[in-house]
Amino acid sequence: MRAILHCDLNNFFASVEMLTKPELRNVPMAVSGDPNKRHGIILAKNQIARKYGIYTPETVYSALRKCPKLVLVKPHYEEYVKYSKLVNKIYQKYTDRVEKFSIDESFLDVTESISIFGTPYEIAYKIKEEVKSKYNLTISVGVSFNKTFAKLGSDLKKPDAITVLDYENYKEKIYDLPVNMLLYVGKNTKSKLNKLGIKTIGDLALSNKYRIVKHLGKFGEQIHNHANGIDDDPVKYYYEKEERKSISKGITFESDISDIIVLEKEFVKLTSDVAFTLRKNNMKASVVSIVFKDAMFVSSSRQKKINFTNSFDEICKSVIELVRENYKNGVAIRYICVGLSSLKQKSDNEQLDLFNMLEENVKSKKNNENKEKATKVMDKLKEIYGDKIDYASTIDIHKKVPK
Numbered sequence: 001m002r003a004i005l006h007c008d009l010n011n012f013f014a015s016v017e018m019l020t021k022p023e024l025r026n027v028p029m030a031v032s033g034d035p036n037k038r039h040g041i042i043l044a045k046n047q048i049a050r051k052y053g054i055y056t057p058e059t060v061y062s063a064l065r066k067c068p069k070l071v072l073v074k075p076h077y078e079e080y081v082k083y084s085k086l087v088n089k090i091y092q093k094y095t096d097r098v099e100k101f102s103i104d105e106s107f108l109d110v111t112e113s114i115s116i117f118g119t120p121y122e123i124a125y126k127i128k129e130e131v132k133s134k135y136n137l138t139i140s141v142g143v144s145f146n147k148t149f150a151k152l153g154s155d156l157k158k159p160d161a162i163t164v165l166d167y168e169n170y171k172e173k174i175y176d177l178p179v180n181m182l183l184y185v186g187k188n189t190k191s192k193l194n195k196l197g198i199k200t201i202g203d204l205a206l207s208n209k210y211r212i213v214k215h216l217g218k219f220g221e222q223i224h225n226h227a228n229g230i231d232d233d234p235v236k237y238y239y240e241k242e243e244r245k246s247i248s249k250g251i252t253f254e255s256d257i258s259d260i261i262v263l264e265k266e267f268v269k270l271t272s273d274v275a276f277t278l279r280k281n282n283m284k285a286s287v288v289s290i291v292f293k294d295a296m297f298v299s300s301s302r303q304k305k306i307n308f309t310n311s312f313d314e315i316c317k318s319v320i321e322l323v324r325e326n327y328k329n330g331v332a333i334r335y336i337c338v339g340l341s342s343l344k345q346k347s348d349n350e351q352l353d354l355f356n357m358l359e360e361n362v363k364s365k366k367n368n369e370n371k372e373k374a375t376k377v378m379d380k381l382k383e384i385y386g387d388k389i390d391y392a393s394t395i396d397i398h399k400k401v402p403k
């Protein structure tokens with residue numbers, strides 16, 4: 001059996017701000033995109049602000065209505081990167097299997113470390129205390145036998161806490177939780193599952209797997225397994241850099257779609273996801289492909305060569321062209337997929353600097369440079385908020401591709 005930890009830095013951005021400005025510890029404070037603009041977004045808040053019901057992400061406007069004396073602080077992204085690296089260095093003392101999941105979250109496989117450092121709980125405790133004493137930052141740790149449950153565990157108790165989910169207690173501890181607390185179950189999947197009468201993790205675990213697969217495809221099988229504690233995804237070594245050959249994402253619709261406008265919107269959503277993954281891997285692609293599967297499961301795929309790019313706009317333009325050239329109006333479509341291939345690593349010297357990026361107006365489209373910066377801001381936000389971030393709203397596909 002493996003011993004996996006998920007370590008999550010609590011209120012990370014806000015906690016780092018309080019390190020440099022201790023006076024912020026005693027007031028309700030939040031880090032926000034642009035404190036001067038009321039439509040800015042709350043990126044993180046301290047415990048006091050939390051008591052006012054302020055959550056992330058919500059608009060500065062709505063947060064200030066809840067708490068007019070809320071102190072707003074600009075983000076200092078380079079500081080967050082610095083502390084993230086320092087804390088991960090601590091993790092690496094306990095195992096070389098440390099996989100960064102986001103700027104404030106990492107998975108650790110400590111199976112091989114038990115003989116040296118003690119039980120998984122003891123290791124979690126040592127790490128938690130070391131992070132606290134060295135950097136005055138707290139973490140929540142989930143301890144379990146796979147990544148999904150370790151991640152879930154770290155969400156159950158915070159701040160400064162450890163939660164163990166083992167074979168004996170996991171059903172009792174997680175079965176009643178809402179199903180979207182499970183890793184990778186986002187808003188869309190949640191609403192699909194809710195329609196099937198599945199509200200909790202327990203509902204999913206005890207449901208008929210084939211019914212889930214019928215409605216959600218292969219992904220359905222994956223989350224059904226996850227709910228039952230079946231997840232053998234390994235924790236990568238911290239020095240491991242994944243080489244990807246292609247990136248793709250597909251979706252099976254709840255009911256068939258035969259309206260090209262609706263279909264295009266779905267293609268745009270998938271495109272924003274694959275383009276995001278591409279940029280996250282610091283890559284560019286030169287081949288775009290699409291797949292349609294109709295109601296009779298007949299599939300057709302088309303691909304197109306493009307100039308090396310990682311721009312959502314450019315990739316999207318080609319995807320929409322492919323759709324318009326190949327979709328026969330009125331045909332009922334059950335499944336679609338967008339793929340990127342012929343990938344190449346981008347030069348690695350561009351350090352992300354959210355601080356400077358947020359200074360720019362996200363909506364500014366004056367030139368390509370601004371656009372690239374805006375995309376980077378969106379990417380950063382997507383890393384934090386996942387599906388809540390919608391790239392499609394930044395482009396107008398009907399303008400891009402004249403009929």
Ligand SMILES: [Mg+2]
Nearest residue numbers: 008009010104
């Ligand atoms: Mg966190």
